[in-house]
Amino acid sequence: MTDTAPRPTLEAVAARAGVSRATASRVVNGGDGVREPLVERVRRAVDELGYVPNQAARSLVTRRHDAVAVVIAEPETRVFADPFFALQLRGISKELTAHDNQLVLLLTEGRDDHARVGRYLAGGHVDGALVFSLHLDDPLPGLIRRAGVPTVFGGRPDWSDGEDGDRDPAARDTDAADRGACEGAGGGGGVMYVDSDNRDGARTAVRHLVGLGRTRVAHITGPLDQTSAADRLDGFRDVRVDADPRLVEESDFTPAGGERAMRELLDRRPDLNAVFAANDLSAAGALRVLRERGLRVPQDVAVIGFDDMLPVADQTDPPLTTVRQDIEEMGRLMARLLLSRLDHRATSAHGADTGTPAGVILPTTLIRRASA
Numbered sequence: 001m002t003d004t005a006p007r008p009t010l011e012a013v014a015a016r017a018g019v020s021r022a023t024a025s026r027v028v029n030g031g032d033g034v035r036e037p038l039v040e041r042v043r044r045a046v047d048e049l050g051y052v053p054n055q056a057a058r059s060l061v062t063r064r065h066d067a068v069a070v071v072i073a074e075p076e077t078r079v080f081a082d083p084f085f086a087l088q089l090r091g092i093s094k095e096l097t098a099h100d101n102q103l104v105l106l107l108t109e110g111r112d113d114h115a116r117v118g119r120y121l122a123g124g125h126v127d128g129a130l131v132f133s134l135h136l137d138d139p140l141p142g143l144i145r146r147a148g149v150p151t152v153f154g155g156r157p158d159w160s161d162g163e164d165g166d167r168d169p170a171a172r173d174t175d176a177a178d179r180g181a182c183e184g185a186g187g188g189g190g191v192m193y194v195d196s197d198n199r200d201g202a203r204t205a206v207r208h209l210v211g212l213g214r215t216r217v218a219h220i221t222g223p224l225d226q227t228s229a230a231d232r233l234d235g236f237r238d239v240r241v242d243a244d245p246r247l248v249e250e251s252d253f254t255p256a257g258g259e260r261a262m263r264e265l266l267d268r269r270p271d272l273n274a275v276f277a278a279n280d281l282s283a284a285g286a287l288r289v290l291r292e293r294g295l296r297v298p299q300d301v302a303v304i305g306f307d308d309m310l311p312v313a314d315q316t317d318p319p320l321t322t323v324r325q326d327i328e329e330m331g332r333l334m335a336r337l338l339l340s341r342l343d344h345r346a347t348s349a350h351g352a353d354t355g356t357p358a359g360v361i362l363p364t365t366l367i368r369r370a371s372a
Contacts, residue, residue: 008049016045067102091331118143136225153193196325201364202235214274218247220261222278258285280305280312302372318370
């Protein structure tokens with residue numbers, strides 16, 4: 001065994017800097033009211049001694065844990081297989097790291113995990129939460145509301161809080177659902193969310209296919225209990241108002257789902273000549289089936305995806321024309337909005353979340369490659 005050197009204390013920092021312990025504490029914990037020369041002396045002493053603040057003690061002063069929960073409402077097998085989540089987590093991590101905050105990753109596999117996540121958030125371990133990939137009947141928004149944790153959602157909110165799960169989703173009033181979610185997202189200023197313009201992106205994709213002279217355009221959707229997939233289906237229908245219902249097949253945002261959906265579509269409508277897939281992974285699966293059936297892309301069937309995830313879109317055969325959404329920027333913006341909200345709560349008289357935007361919608365862009 002070797003002796004361990006004692007950890008430098010705040011008192012040692014204060015003595016090295018020639019200031020009082022209270023002054024050293026204010027500097028270390030980000031407080032105001034200390035003259036700049038003293039701030040520099042304290043910071044220099046911290047560096048020289050290698051002082052690391054005690055987080056528990058610091059939390060008592062700042063009422064912040066400098067930790068944010070990232071809740072992904074998907075099983076780990078999906079999260080670690082889909083590059084979408086890696087890109088969004090990279091954006092979140094970059095922003096939190098830049099502000100010296102820790103990322104705590106929470107995944108949900110089933111109802112027991114929902115309860116576990118709810119207990120964790122209510123336990124005061126984190127300052128706020130970033131939540132995405134929610135499904136319509138997901139109980140997480142209700143659990144978050146009861147936990148009272150400031151939250152930013154990834155995706156336009158249109159979900160139940162688990163208390164009205166027996167209702168028909170098709171009968172749900174979107175505005176009412178939005179208002180309900182707003183009232184439960186950490187209190188005070190309404191829900192904050194970041195999303196892409198999924199509907200307009202889908203319209204752009206389908207208009208491009210129509211502009212190529214494709215008259216029998218099929219759509220492979222994502223899971224329609226998620227707003228991104230529902231919005232992309234709406235965008236498809238905006239352009240193809242009278243589309244044959246047999247040209248639409250629901251899928252699940254996975255390559256295997258794209259393969260299955262493409263087979264179903266070809267069996268029903270072998271004369272289709274274009275496909276808009278709701279994400280790049282589904283499009284990759286569709287391309288494999290088209291190749292198996294001896295159909296040339298784009299000569300026989302043009303294909304467009306959605307996301308522009310470069311590990312996927314530029315490595316398909318042929319390279320994939322797709323709708324680009326800036327996934328990493330979405331993650332970064334979610335984190336930025338949450339940190340801003342936390343700062344506002346800390347400085348406002350009553351801790352209320354007032355004056356914050358309800359939601360941010362990022363534009364999309366069509367990226368043309370060889371598939372369409």
